[in-house]
Amino acid sequence: MTPVAATEKAPAQQPAPAKGAGPLLRAWREQRRISQLELALRADSSARHISFVETGRSRPSEEFLLRIADHLDVPVRERNALLLAAGYAPRFPETPLDELGTLREGLEQLLQGYEPYPALIVDATYNVIAANRGIAMLLDGLSEDLLTSPLNAMRLTLHPRGLAPRIRNLAEWRGHLLHQMERQIALFRSDALRELYEEVAAYPVDDPGESAAGSSPTAYVALPLQIEHDGRTLSFISSISTFNTPMDVTVAELAIETLLPADPATVKYLQSLLP
Template sequence: MTTVVSGTGVGPLLRGWRERRGVSQLELALRADSSARHISFIETGRSRPSEEMILRLAEHLEVPVRERNALLLAAGYAPRYAETSLDDPAMGPLREGMERLLQGYEPYPAIVVDGVYTVVAANQGIAMLLEGLPEHLLTPPLNAMRITLHPEGLAGRIRNLREWRGHLLAQMERQIALARSKPLRELYDEVAAYPLPETGGVPADRGDPTAYPYFALPLQIEHDGHVLSFVSSISTFNTPMDVTVAELAIESFLPADPATVKYCQGLAAAEGRA
């Protein structure tokens, strides 16, 4: 016996995720230890999948945790994943762990953002880069993309702004393709429309560009008359069981040349942070 699911139910949602991932019904069935016929029945609403099947399909389709809850709700099941505020006492060990990690990156910048780039934690290296920015950009909640790409923000200090801006926008586009996030789309539309500041994108006088070849696109940014070069690395949590944790990302900025190492270490020593 089959149960008819409405056209706005879990079936069309699963089909949308499958098509977004470019996976055929047969391929998904093989991955999920099912049959193409069963997958077809689920997608057309002729069969109501079990909670276990929804989660299995979502896992193989790499559906974000927040959207897995939406799939379960569409099928008439309770959400599986909580969304706990970072201020909750239960998140204490997580907050403490992130703070220790951020401090460990010093004197180099490191930051923690959520799914729409709201800054939830940062170290002194980040504070160094934000010195002198206008108050309206630094009023909580801070947003990393706004601070970076706004003409009155870091954009005017970034020497390779066009390249770095293109990298950030492409990063957001990939995230939008992976998750149906209206707030993220709105943020993208906002920052993509920012004009390039007249002082941005000016090549830095770095001497011989082959002396220290970069292994990744660097962020080249001015600070107090010096041009610093960083490459960024982004870390996320493995197998998150909470929506909040699933959407956190830790981005660290590692020095891309010896001059940046020397400058950051010297600045930290002068401020007693070394």
């Protein structure tokens, strides 16, 4: 979770797509920087057919749209939009998480099983869907207005009344998080994500001074989150997991973030919290 100076340049605005499946398909192809010929070779089609679809001269089949969307790595939500624009019914449901039964139970068990290490689940705009007691420990003492539902992981981390003042390597961690959001904005057409980016990037940031991570005697294998807690500095390496080949919009947009202790002192402290 990370911030950048308010003067930073936000990712370039994406033009509003024109109506119809053809313009939508062309917009995704151009965003991925793939030529019609290259896409045709990948999808076992022809550049002529793809051109006709993009210009509206041919109506694509449902199977063709899904195949092309797969090769363009179009998000599941936007595959439904492509189908609707072509006159077909959406293929992928959007099931509330509470109705996913076994999956929801499995995710909760995963979070609990990871304790005392922190872990949480977020949606496509970083709203916290679930979190374990390790996360609750790190959030202890934060401003109440940031802890009201819906919790947002980026706000909690980068807000001046959130975790930001406790993060020793804030400049690096903030830069990492903003870059992560920039990559997602480039991949997904999400006004909500862009608005969140602009909000958190504009948060005021104190002069970071010397990098805490850079001055540490510990050799880290990845950029750590170094955060002050209860008079000590805890260090974590973040890992994010998503679902393979999701067939539901809700599931496609879930991400599980786990914070793995990055040094022996953090391991020892967290394990001391176990009953």
